[in-house]
Amino acid sequence: MAEVEPKQKKASGRQCCICNQRRAVLKRPKTLEQICRECFYAVFEDEIHRVIVDNQLFKPGERIAIGASGGKDSTVLAYVLSELNRRHKYGLDLFLLSVDEGITGYRDDSLETVKRNEIQYGLPLKVVSYKDLYGWTMDEIVKMIGLKNNCTFCGVFRRQALDRGAALLKVDKLVTGHNADDIAETVLLNILRGDIARLSRCTSITTGEDGPIPRCKPFKYTYEKEIVMYAYFKRLDYFSTECIYSPNAYRGFAREFIKDLERIRPRAILDIIKSGEDFRISTSTKMPEQGTCERCGYISSQI
Numbered sequence: 001m002a003e004v005e006p007k008q009k010k011a012s013g014r015q016c017c018i019c020n021q022r023r024a025v026l027k028r029p030k031t032l033e034q035i036c037r038e039c040f041y042a043v044f045e046d047e048i049h050r051v052i053v054d055n056q057l058f059k060p061g062e063r064i065a066i067g068a069s070g071g072k073d074s075t076v077l078a079y080v081l082s083e084l085n086r087r088h089k090y091g092l093d094l095f096l097l098s099v100d101e102g103i104t105g106y107r108d109d110s111l112e113t114v115k116r117n118e119i120q121y122g123l124p125l126k127v128v129s130y131k132d133l134y135g136w137t138m139d140e141i142v143k144m145i146g147l148k149n150n151c152t153f154c155g156v157f158r159r160q161a162l163d164r165g166a167a168l169l170k171v172d173k174l175v176t177g178h179n180a181d182d183i184a185e186t187v188l189l190n191i192l193r194g195d196i197a198r199l200s201r202c203t204s205i206t207t208g209e210d211g212p213i214p215r216c217k218p219f220k221y222t223y224e225k226e227i228v229m230y231a232y233f234k235r236l237d238y239f240s241t242e243c244i245y246s247p248n249a250y251r252g253f254a255r256e257f258i259k260d261l262e263r264i265r266p267r268a269i270l271d272i273i274k275s276g277e278d279f280r281i282s283t284s285t286k287m288p289e290q291g292t293c294e295r296c297g298y299i300s301s302q303i
Contacts, residue, residue, distance in 0.1 A: 029225035060091030070110030073177030075238035100129035102137025110239040128165040181224040187276035203276040
């Protein structure tokens with residue numbers, strides 16, 4: 001009997017603070033509430049729905065491309081957006097859009113995950129590659145320039161590749177899986193670089209509204225840890241290996257700092273985002289301007 005009692009005590013556990021019916025199985029990283037799995041699904045999905053509705057991210061009948069890398073963020077985004085589209089009758093036509101940078105042992109494997117997601121979620125998939133668009137793979141670029149600044153090159157190429165892919169799909173908007181942690185990191189990076197003028201733009205939930213294809217971030221207020229937990233409990237199929245060229249990227253140091261802050265104060269992530277939103281830019285501050293590439297005609301960060 002003495003051996004059975006601890007098991008019974010463990011089974012009873014603490015009740016979910018939301019439904020007060022089921023046993024709590026997790027503590028939300030965002031709020032520290034102890035809740036059951038079913039309530040976690042509900043609040044996670046409802047928060048994203050509220051972000052979509054409150055910010056009027058979509059209109060009925062729009063064609064929406066989901067930037068799909070095969071990682072946890074884009075996989076959960078594709079799954080949740082598909083579910084919310086059906087449940088709340090958004091009336092959207094959804095597509096998966098992937099970029100093949102040409103990174104052996106990383107992107108080739110993650111694209112296999114995206115191809116499985118195409119079947120699992122019933123969403124059409126379009127893949128565009130650096131090789132086809134630029135004549136170079138990322139492996140070839142790194143071999144030529146080395147590991148220094150390769151993330152800068154890749155970031156510019158990737159943004160353009162997504163724009164080109166979205167244009168081929170003739171979509172109205174492109175959604176990405178950038179989460180609250182990503183945005184907080186970007187705010188911190190802009191401050192560390194002295195690039196204050198970019199703060200207002202980096203916290204915007206929709207960017208590029210003056211261009212042909214705006215980009216939206218439905219996960220703007222969604223914590224990375226909760227995305228991981230959602231993917232785990234839902235048993236979603238995603239690729240978890242980090243890019244082989246990114247371990248020494250400057251952003252990685254900001255990411256570790258954000259995680260340390262979150263351990264001390266979970267709300268720190270949302271507070272950093274709010275700080276970025278509320279920053280008042282001096283009228284004398286020169287705002288960043290986007291130019292046009294003389295060779296290909298696409299947007300360039302340099303004039």
